[in-house]
Amino acid sequence: MEDQQRDDPRFIIAKHEALMGIALVIFNFLWWFGFAYGLGSKPVSEYSYILGLPSWFFYSCVVGLFVVIGLVFIMVKFFLKDVDFDGEHEG
């Protein structure tokens, strides 16, 4: 049964997509962490503001959310593949 699983081309697709998920979450984390502590670690009196929000927060949380939504959109549109869940060996 295990060997049969490995041959199924759908599982290669599934594995690729799971790896994309890991890549995306790592990118998401780095963006979030980088802007938050990169810009936010200086004293509050030296903060600059965008749309009323401290710039670290604006880039990390607000822009970060839009960037991630954009990436999910691109992934869904161009990289994820349509597979049949019921049949045995269709791609």
Add this chain to the structure above:
Amino acid sequence: MKTAVVLTLIIFFVIIFIIGLYSGRMVNRSTSFVQEYFLGSRELGGFILAMTMAATYGSASSFLSGPGAAYQYGLAWVLLAMSQVATGYFVLLILGKKFAIMARKYKAVTLIDFLYARYQSKAVVVLASVSIIIFLFSAMLAQWIGGARLVESITGLSYTKALIIFAISVIMYVAIGGFRAVALTDAVQGTIMVIGTMILLVGALVAGGGMENIMGTLREENPNLLSPFGHDRNLSPMYISSFWILVGVGVVGLPQVAVRAMSYKNAKAMHRALLIGTIVVGVIMLGMHLIGVMARAIIPGIEVGDKVMPELAMTVLPHWLSGIVLTAPMAAIMSTVDSLLLLVASAVVKDLYLNFIKPDATEQTIKRWSITITAMIGVAVFLFALNPPNLIIWLNLFSFGGLEAVFIWPIVLGLYWKNGNKHGALASMVVGMVSYILFSTFYPNAFKMHTVVLPMMFSLFTYYIISKMTNKKLKESMK
């Protein structure tokens, strides 16, 4: 002013009830009761799938205690809450197509069916069912109490009366309509959550005289509220980052979320749900927590965190609008409770009763049992909620992280690592749970990280080592 709120609540309950009745008819028409009742016949489309995942995950904490914490800590808590955006795409991408295909191949209806088929071990089934029943029952009870308190505070009814209203409405639609009712009501509740968040955000912006003004007020009060370190600069980057494990990636191991990853119709539904889910979770988490921070400038001096959001809604919005906004936390609580109720019922009926007590039960018997057990569990939660026992309150503290530490590796590695076996799975479940309880009790937040991080690493390690060791033994004995 209470009449407006009560009126919207009544309309909300009526809509939910109608959906329950409609789903009940689908249950009666369905050819396989178990598939329909516990998994909605795997027919969820993208929108409903995204909404039911987001709404099941987003609970009282996203609308009441979360904004309350943001009110106290400032923007740092919004930063922390944003780690949850990952749940919008991560669970579906990781479990993804493989889980959907394997679940169909195994004809699995519950998460435990999947584990049983994958590991061929009754011990895994018992351990998994028992952890689901104990921990989700306690989690449900905590949410249930929160729901009743909310009804109590916005309608002025007594706690007991509020609890009765809450209990009757949840038990009715879940017991009659099963998974389809839960998913459809989740879609309505999720929509209310998003709309409520946006209305309140705009209301707070207007009442506070714009974001610049609000941030200025906070800076004058305490500049640290604007920093990523919290109001007393005590939230370390390490601590905040570790929430990516608890509420970001670890959510893959939550049974109530994972089971949804086997309920969708086709790959297109999954793709659409990825996008909608990310947007919905993102808007709710950013919006509600930012609202919590803004509330500090608009209505200072609130002592009880859970009251921040309701107080703000009643202060800044016209009455009829605050009614709609206040159904949002109600919707968040209900959409979590209904999924938990059904999941506990499925563990009792499908995983324990059908596997061990009566494997040859007829369709009619299963049906009667499922509906009765679901209702009975609901009644049991109600009775406990009247006078919550300390043990259950204590258990609830472990339910979130504990379940993640128990389930994440048996599910994920069971899908992607063919050498994983039942010994590894069993050992990692036990180690995950026991180490989580021990760490929380004796050494919480070890190395300045949330308690969940270490137990999760231990259970990964255990799964790997035990699987490797027992596979080797197996090979040797075959020689």
